[in-house]
Amino acid sequence: MRRQWWQEEVVYQIYPKSFYDSSGDGVGDLRGITEKLDYLEDLGITMIWICPMYQSPMDDNGYDISDYMGIAPEFGTMEDFDQLVREAERRKIKIMLDLVINHTSDEHRWFQRALEDPNSACHDYYIFKEGDREPNNWRSVFGGSVWEKIPGRDEYYFHSFGKKQPDLNWENPALREQLYEIVNWWLKKGIAGFRIDAITFVKKDLTWKSREADGADGLSKCTKSSRNQPGIGSFLHELRERTFDRYPCVTVAEAPGVAYGELGDFIGEEGYFSMIFDFRAADLDVASGSEWFKRVPWTVEDLREKIMTSQTEIQKYGWSANFIENHDQPRAASKYLREAQGNPEAVKTLGAMYFFLRGLPFIYQGQELGMVNFERKSIREFDDLSSTDQYRRAMEEGYSSEEALRFVNLRSRDNARTPFPWNKDRYGGFSRTKPWLGMTEEYPAVNAADQTGRPGSVLEFYREMIRFRQKGPCRECLIYGDIEPVDSSREVIAYRRYTEKETVYCWFNLGGRETEEKLPEVSAKLIWKTGGEVRIRGNRLLLEPYQSVMVRTS
Numbered sequence: 001m002r003r004q005w006w007q008e009e010v011v012y013q014i015y016p017k018s019f020y021d022s023s024g025d026g027v028g029d030l031r032g033i034t035e036k037l038d039y040l041e042d043l044g045i046t047m048i049w050i051c052p053m054y055q056s057p058m059d060d061n062g063y064d065i066s067d068y069m070g071i072a073p074e075f076g077t078m079e080d081f082d083q084l085v086r087e088a089e090r091r092k093i094k095i096m097l098d099l100v101i102n103h104t105s106d107e108h109r110w111f112q113r114a115l116e117d118p119n120s121a122c123h124d125y126y127i128f129k130e131g132d133r134e135p136n137n138w139r140s141v142f143g144g145s146v147w148e149k150i151p152g153r154d155e156y157y158f159h160s161f162g163k164k165q166p167d168l169n170w171e172n173p174a175l176r177e178q179l180y181e182i183v184n185w186w187l188k189k190g191i192a193g194f195r196i197d198a199i200t201f202v203k204k205d206l207t208w209k210s211r212e213a214d215g216a217d218g219l220s221k222c223t224k225s226s227r228n229q230p231g232i233g234s235f236l237h238e239l240r241e242r243t244f245d246r247y248p249c250v251t252v253a254e255a256p257g258v259a260y261g262e263l264g265d266f267i268g269e270e271g272y273f274s275m276i277f278d279f280r281a282a283d284l285d286v287a288s289g290s291e292w293f294k295r296v297p298w299t300v301e302d303l304r305e306k307i308m309t310s311q312t313e314i315q316k317y318g319w320s321a322n323f324i325e326n327h328d329q330p331r332a333a334s335k336y337l338r339e340a341q342g343n344p345e346a347v348k349t350l351g352a353m354y355f356f357l358r359g360l361p362f363i364y365q366g367q368e369l370g371m372v373n374f375e376r377k378s379i380r381e382f383d384d385l386s387s388t389d390q391y392r393r394a395m396e397e398g399y400s401s402e403e404a405l406r407f408v409n410l411r412s413r414d415n416a417r418t419p420f421p422w423n424k425d426r427y428g429g430f431s432r433t434k435p436w437l438g439m440t441e442e443y444p445a446v447n448a449a450d451q452t453g454r455p456g457s458v459l460e461f462y463r464e465m466i467r468f469r470q471k472g473p474c475r476e477c478l479i480y481g482d483i484e485p486v487d488s489s490r491e492v493i494a495y496r497r498y499t500e501k502e503t504v505y506c507w508f509n510l511g512g513r514e515t516e517e518k519l520p521e522v523s524a525k526l527i528w529k530t531g532g533e534v535r536i537r538g539n540r541l542l543l544e545p546y547q548s549v550m551v552r553t554s
């Protein structure tokens, strides 16, 4: 693959509502991010992805945009944004924004105009259908029909996600032009690129035919009919040509539903995007990422299989975007380590396992502290739209309210959205006032101040790990090297990274038992470890529970 500037980045994802509140209103803000840039610089990350900070009624916390070129007042002003970019630049940190162009808020002026005047050009910016009932039985991602009735009229509009998030009609070239203008306006402002939201939803099955019901509600998941549909390529190609191609920018698309065989179109040399996220490993505990009550038992072997398949498939075409957490996922320690979630050694090994894969590492705020899920006692304590919907759907499918709450606690997006614990003060030093969402109970023990400078802390480990990838002796191999799975014990994930000049073998024991692994060469040189002494007996490597080891051969 041709080298690209962005292959050396380490991205830190910020959920602005929950990062740091500088104004004291209980909600995080842009100035708050600027104030914490020193923390991020010390950590060693090189790029920030900021989740949507545009004007929005915040029904889906910013993924419902009412003005693409305005900043949400609770997050600050455009001056605050410009200052953040300048201050970040001073520290050589780049800014990636979230681009949400599959849908807007129903409070966007285009949608308001469409409602006011069905003959206006804006009416065709969205998907409306006339009739006295829903045009089909598709279920939206956040529950209920994808169709919402317009009060007082026999007309419905389409939404893949929440009902305050009407989908844009990408079939309309004039709408697409409007979107390109917005994208180029931000790129001209000097941002480094975009994480692109739900982009595989922009093409729908235009027959709008109902499908066989797949739930007790009589509906059928809309993803079968409105995600990655034939013909999407011409939209995505045009998007790239009219915007991203004109700037030296990086793009990472949230593109669920893309088969491995299609990766060439998406991330190949002439692909629509620089990278896409693969959710197969992230969703290994549920039958579908959007149905949390369909739990799936899994083993470390299953996780290994998913990760290594993803890595080797993506390697055929391009570059991976590696993550174990984001704002839609539970905390990685809780999901992947289960009963060992509070064991810092296990948290470190899990971190290193994904961090040294081939591709760009993404770290989600709080992951570097080893944060865990926050169990809530009642459905009323949740803010996340999908949590309330999944609770309702689980009961509709026959589960008790206790079971439904358990599913939601395991998977709720609020697990990752709790305010960032900066220190052990009241509200974790996140705000002077009661935060918009409850803090985790762990913050007096798990917080940034406590872990800063403390040898052995998860935070210091992340700092060291980032430094090792960026500046260590095997930097070339760990950044650009190819990847291949290596045989290992059942609870160990092992791979090798290699260039023509050197090979690094990596073992990560994700189980609570000691294991024995085969060393490639007796003369292999130890370059990295977590846990206790590394024990080598002849060509055997003994791994402690939750230990990670890397050796180099050349």
Ligand code: NOJ
Pocket: 060, 063, 100, 161, 197, 198, 254, 327, 328
């Ligand atoms: C994916 C985003 O990551 C999620 O937070 C959001 O709710 C949906 N897309 C809809 O925009």
